[in-house]
Amino acid sequence: MKSKFVFVLLVLGTYFSAFAQQKQARGFEAKADVVEKGLIKVSVLYPYAEGKTFDMDYYEKNHMPYVAGLLGSNLVRYTIEKGISSGIPNSPLPFMAIGSFYVKSVTDYQAAIAPHREAIRADFPKYTNISPIILISEVVK
């Protein structure tokens, strides 16, 4: 009876370990496949020019979390990048910063943003004097 009990425990242990690993593997796969490919990406690009300023600290801690908070479960994730230089030698920096929202539906994005458009614009002068370019794109890969 005792050895049978130990055997059952071993079988169960193996089963749950395998299950745990499979779940983790699926987690990674889901992230790579589902999180980006086929999603809509809304990119807000801030072109550099002489006299233009950008407060990355305010953007990261206030502006982006505020806009992200309006998007609810339609938002998969958002990213922020800081422009360093042009990749073409002797060319000026093209963009000071880019903020991007990865969303499931562009319609839901627009519906969520529309009632807050003026408030979002009113926040711009708190971190930049740049008029951004906004690109809506589809993640291909």
Place this chain on the structure above:
Amino acid sequence: MKSKFVFVLLVLGTYFSAFAQQKQARGFEAKADVVEKGLIKVSVLYPYAEGKTFDMDYYEKNHMPYVAGLLGSNLVRYTIEKGISSGIPNSPLPFMAIGSFYVKSVTDYQAAIAPHREAIRADFPKYTNISPIILISEVVK
């Protein structure tokens, strides 16, 4: 004895389920933290204008894998996005496509690309008549 056995099974089941979920949660967290923040992103942006063309199929199947293949272990991943529209009403599409390489070192990126710059440029006319903008940025979030 039988009820004790059932109790042990219940405890084990709960333990392994919790373990499985924790492992999965760690998987997601690791992916989000390690893969992007602090990396260098090299973005190649193709501005839209009248008469400009872009063959996404060739770009995805030939050009991007070719360039990615030059970068070795410095490349963490690369992405491709297809421009759909401007996010600002009544504005033209800003970019037809953006291809991005996430790398660990910008110096290593430049060293890997330099000897192939002419070959890379010679591949451009096979998919586009656009002169791209190249931005080197740092992933902040």
